[in-house]
Amino acid sequence: MQSLQRQVPYHSPPFGEKSRSWIASLWLTVAVGVVYFLTARLSLALLTPTGVAVFWPAAGVAAGVLIALGSGARLPVAAGAIGATICAHLLADDRFNWSAVIFALCNAAEPVIVAGLIAIYFGSTFSLARLRCVLGLVAAAIFGTAISGIGGAIGFALSKGSAAEIVIIWYHWVAADALGIITVAPMLIGVAAATRDPPHRNEISEGVAVLLALALLSAITIFLPRQFWANSISIALLLPILLWLAARCQPVFSAAAAFIIAFTIVCTTTFGIGIFGDASLSIDERVETAQAVILALSLCAFVLAALFSERRESEASLMRSNLMLNRERDNKLMNLEAMVASISHEVRQPLTAIATNGNAAKRFLGHTPPNLEEALLALDRLVAASHRASQVFDNLRALFGSTSQAHEPIDLNEIVLGTLRALHGELNIRGVTTHTNLASGLPHVMGHTGQLQEVIFNLAHNAIEAMDAVEAGSRVLQLTTRHDGPDVVAVVVQDTGPGIDPKKVDGIFEPFVSTKPKGMGLGLAICRMIIDRHNGRLTASSDGKHGALFEVVLPVKSTTDPSITSP
Numbered sequence: 151m152q153s154l155q156r157q158v159p160y161h162s163p164p165f166g167e168k169s170r171s172w173i174a175s176l177w178l179t180v181a182v183g184v185v186y187f188l189t190a191r192l193s194l195a196l197l198t199p200t201g202v203a204v205f206w207p208a209a210g211v212a213a214g215v216l217i218a219l220g221s222g223a224r225l226p227v228a229a230g231a232i233g234a235t236i237c238a239h240l241l242a243d244d245r246f247n248w249s250a251v252i253f254a255l256c257n258a259a260e261p262v263i264v265a266g267l268i269a270i271y272f273g274s275t276f277s278l279a280r281l282r283c284v285l286g287l288v289a290a291a292i293f294g295t296a297i298s299g300i301g302g303a304i305g306f307a308l309s310k311g312s313a314a315e316i317v318i319i320w321y322h323w324v325a326a327d328a329l330g331i332i333t334v335a336p337m338l339i340g341v342a343a344a345t346r347d348p349p350h351r352n353e354i355s356e357g358v359a360v361l362l363a364l365a366l367l368s369a370i371t372i373f374l375p376r377q378f379w380a381n382s383i384s385i386a387l388l389l390p391i392l393l394w395l396a397a398r399c400q401p402v403f404s405a406a407a408a409f410i411i412a413f414t415i416v417c418t419t420t421f422g423i424g425i426f427g428d429a430s431l432s433i434d435e436r437v438e439t440a441q442a443v444i445l446a447l448s449l450c451a452f453v454l455a456a457l458f459s460e461r462r463e464s465e466a467s468l469m470r471s472n473l474m475l476n477r478e479r480d481n482k483l484m485n486l487e488a489m490v491a492s493i494s495h496e497v498r499q500p501l502t503a504i505a506t507n508g509n510a511a512k513r514f515l516g517h518t519p520p521n522l523e524e525a526l527l528a529l530d531r532l533v534a535a536s537h538r539a540s541q542v543f544d545n546l547r548a549l550f551g552s553t554s555q556a557h558e559p560i561d562l563n564e565i566v567l568g569t570l571r572a573l574h575g576e577l578n579i580r581g582v583t584t585h586t587n588l589a590s591g592l593p594h595v596m597g598h599t600g601q602l603q604e605v606i607f608n609l610a611h612n613a614i615e616a617m618d619a620v621e622a623g624s625r626v627l628q629l630t631t632r633h634d635g636p637d638v639v640a641v642v643v644q645d646t647g648p649g650i651d652p653k654k655v656d657g658i659f660e661p662f663v664s665t666k667p668k669g670m671g672l673g674l675a676i677c678r679m680i681i682d683r684h685n686g687r688l689t690a691s692s693d694g695k696h697g698a699l700f701e702v703v704l705p706v707k708s709t710t711d712p713s714i715t716s717p
Contacts, residue, residue: 182230210334218342252305264294279459340402396454404455503535616647
């Protein structure tokens with residue numbers, strides 16, 4: 151990329167793209183500022199004796215948006231946090247003071263630090279569905295608020311004139327902002343993740359229904375008597391709901407549940423109502439209790455959601471692994487089945503020829519006097535068929551083997567003539583007339599002799615069998631070789647049989663597809679596999695009435711290759 155940047159001149163983006171980018175950044179700044187301001191105003195309604203807010207969910211808004219959108223949103227989020235903080239403090243004090251600027255800078259630096267730590271240690275893999283990421287977010291929130299709390303404590307000590315020790319101020323700042331990040335940021339991060347990977351409709355319906363039930367339960371809890379048994383019942387009812395959401399829904403629903411609980415506790419503590427608004431307790435006791443409950447329930451929700459998500463992911467990964475293993479096993483079984491079927495298919499022909507010629511030799515020897523000449527010819531064909539059976543096994547081993555076979559220069563005219571010699575007896579028995587049109591000076595091709603001979607033999611034998619359906623006098627097998635241009639040669643096998651349905655011609659090369667009643671559908675599939683491995687092409691054509699034509703096209707042997715010698 152650096153090399154390209156040096157070579158290619160930089161072109162600035164069109165004005166329209168710049169303006170749209172600025173408008174988007176401006177809208178994000180305004181949106182973050184408005185939400186930050188509203189949550190800050192709510193937080194400023196309840197302050198500790200040191201003057202620090204008890205809860206600061208605004209920090210969670212800024213951190214959550216920045217983590218969800220990435221580093222590109224750093225400037226708009228920081229600007230929104232600065233503006234909102236200054237406005238909130240001006241409305242609270244009715245006058246401008248430099249403490250507002252200090253607090254604004256600290257509030258802007260806080261989400262930048264937290265999001266930066268997340269980006270450094272997790273990057274694009276950050277997700278609430280992983281326990282290590284949840285714990286990492288908690289650690290980043292504590293570290294980021296601890297750093298920003300130093301500036302905030304100094305600002306309070308210098309500008310507010312607080313009588314509290316600077317360590318106490320720093321502690322309240324860290325507690326308020328860390329809780330805000332831990333309870334609010336996950337919901338925004340979860341919403342962004344759910345936008346990229348939407349949950350199923352049933353999951354959305356179930357999650358929304360449970361969240362509504364949680365909100366109703368939280369509202370009822372506010373008005374329960376301020377007694378110990380009421381607190382126990384509230385917690386006992388909340389935990390099953392959190393467990394339900396964690397086990398059944400994406401982490402965003404657990405984050406929303408934690409936010410609802412935290413928001414309810416913040417409101418009751420701030421406005422002095424419900425369990426956490428007990429006036430008989432000091433403000434410090436109420437705040438510490440509320441903070442402890444918020445932290446415990448939030449961590450419980452997030453950890454449960456992460457654990458169940460990891461378990462679901464592990465189950466899905468295990469299912470995928472089992473599926474892949476099953477597919478691999480099925481593929482191996484299919485390959486084995488195909489190999490066995492191929493052996494059966496290919497060996498049947500020479501074995502049939504051996505049996506036929508053996509019986510013919512017995513008949514000729516049984517004549518009176520014995521026809522020794524014909525018997526010897528039959529025995530020669532029998533020996534040739536036995537050699538061909540052995541060659542079949544060698545060809546199949548080369549075809550299905552993992553090692554590459556050495557190729558050699560091959561004369562296709564010799565292949566055609568050898569095929570006719572091997573099929574001589576069957577041609578005579580079936581009454582098939584052969585016509586050959588072999589091109590003189592045909593260039594050699596590079597390949598495996600036995601495999602190419604197997605292809606031509608299969609095509610010719612199929613043509614002979616196809617012509618059983620026509621009268622004996624009209625059975626003609628024509629074999630042609632020609633030189634098609636400077637780079638390829640072709641072998642054409644044509645018969646006068648009933649032909650092939652034009653609609654089925656394209657599918658006859660598929661495995662286990664046969665036009666013969668007892669065919670296995672492997673011969674043509676193996677032929678095409680062999681030709682493909684020779685960088686050639688095997689095609690078929692027919693009008694469905696006047697026979698079929700099969701054409702094998704192979705590349706010519708390169709005369710410039712020094713590793714190839716002429717035969």
